[in-house]
Amino acid sequence: MSTLTAAPEGAPVTDKLRLHGNKLPAFALPVIAVVSVGVSLLLYFATPMDSEIQILLLSLLLFAAGQTIASSLIEGGRRARDRFATTLLIGAFLLAMVPLVAVLVTVISKGAARFDYDFFTHSMRGVSARDHGGGAYAAIIGTLEQIALASLIAVPFGVLVSIYLVEYGRGRISRTISFFVDVLTGLPSIIAGLFIYAFYLIVLGAPQTGFAGSLALIILMIPTVVRSSEEMLKLVPNELREASFALGVERWRTILKVVIPTALPGIVTGVMLAIARVAGETAPLLLTIFGNDSINNDPFSGHQSALPLYIFTEAQKPQSWAVDRAWSAALTLIIIVMLLNLIARFIARRTKV
């Protein structure tokens, strides 16, 4: 902080009463902005760069540089550095918005092409490579069933583990469990698929079914559910538990009748987010459910399809019809995932107030 003592020296002696020293004139920033955009446009036409995003990037850099130079000339180095940092931080945010907007816009505009009645009522059965028909009905059914099955097992299991961690767990064992929940959180999804393949499909000799996919999804859901519901259970005030104990209620009844209901909205939020995360998983399904062009309503026998897998396979086909189907499926998937997210946020917000 040695620079602080030297700070006022930049201010001119003529105006001792002003606290802030010289400031950039109000017109300076717009001028710099216009010039930087102009220069980057010039570069856009002069050099072989042909992406619009580069114009944005370059203008941002030029603006930051120009502003900093102007500011350091007029306002002094410290304030210039401050401005530079501010611009960079805002720039980082804008930069992150580019892919989000780009992805959403592309998915919506390209997905609209086949986002029709046929798409939701037909499977891919008998649709050959050149055909433009076909739909994702089988895939949607598969995804819904697999997610439902996975949630059915992973949610109670995860909540029970979190109850153990928060309400009972002491000492080394609970710390170990907590640690491995963290490790599981970072487990690559393809590894979950490989494990189910190696264990359930090879060692146990089970066939590739929708249920095998659910098993892989369960592994991915558990840590998310445990973590979020653990956080929520911790938020339940101890006074509630103590009041219940004081009334002579047993511990397990206290947990089921007092603690869980109090934390329930938060737990539901966490579960919804976990489902949303898992709904888009492709890698584990690739190894476990195999995909199926026909409609298969039974997750326990025969190959099944799933929406993410459908996108993956259609995207790799060279025909434009297939790519159109992939985009429409992507739009469907994004709508499902975003709906789950919104519901989760809605529940979370309603309970916070």
Added chain:
Amino acid sequence: MTTEPAAQTAGSAPSEPGGTGGGESPPSTSTSTGPRSKAKVSFADATFKNVTRLCGFLLLALMAAIALFLVLKATDALGDNKANFFTTETWFPNESGNPRFGIAALLFGTVVTAAVAMIIAVPVAVGIALYITNYAPRRVGDALGYIVDLLAAVPSVIYGLWGLAILAPHMNGTQLWLSQYLPWFPWTPLGGAILGLAFGLIRRAAPTGSSSVGTPITLGVVLGVVVSLIAGIADAPDDIGIFSTPSGQVGRSIFVAGIVLAIMVLPIVAAISREVFKQVPIAHKEAAFALGATRWEMIRTAVLPYGKPGVISASMLGLGRAMGETIAVALVLPASFGISVHFLEPAGNTIAANIANGFGDSNDTGRGALIASGLVLFIVTMLVNIAARAIIARRAEFSGAAS
């Protein structure tokens, strides 16, 4: 931050002496409640406790089973392997009688794409987190944080589709530009100097406190000299720079895959960094302001030193995610083998992407080989994650003592 349930609920344990079933640590709770009450634990209570504990143990068993079965299935294939698994760059596990495969090229691709992703994502994510916590008004900040979280809600297969169909063609211009104007980067004195300068600036922005390597400029000069010496000794050809393209082609490259991965890990790193920056004691910030610091100086002196361990562990969690990401990379990269330092050329593959691409048309040995590569990925990501958690845990102890 999250790893201390015991502390949270220690007060809520009145007269629960355990003694039910396994009972790993009943006495430890007795300190909180004076008399060792002989409360009758009903059958239902004991059952419920044991059910929850059983689930906990099942989770441990699951983790062990994952490791066990990966090892089990990998060893078969590794036994058949006719080549060195760690140094071979090719992947021919499906040739009957002569399966040859190695992890070298895949591991290289995994590490490099993840590294590119981190170089892009971490500064942006930290910038976002700083902006949300220190610049934006609280309400706006929450909304912006939610928008960034939306990035994480988009499924990876959609990023892959987008990267393949939209980003890769759009990046051709940038990639051509880079290969045309910056092919020397960074293995020349100038390139080394730039690297050193950047490194020094980052170090200065987030000071470690102790050892000072020197000013950014001296660091730049030193690194430039070192790099040119090494390049001179190694008699490196001109086209060794990471942006050079000897084949003259750019396309679905490691660079593009890295950008897609960067977009995917960005929300993770940003979210955790945001939480860490939120915890910076307000007194530290106000002290900096009171000493006349500008906002950026406040961030440098109060926020960044406090949040640094959190940012590091957030980055490592993101790194683990980037290395394990499968589908997006499988769609973007052309799945070629071989180690290439030319990051703009359409080449490269990662462990996870190779599993996704190669699984369908592999025989038993081939699938065993894929499982072996998956085991390597499992170990690497687990180590990265454990390291990240260790940093967070150290951090939690520290802040717990402070508050």
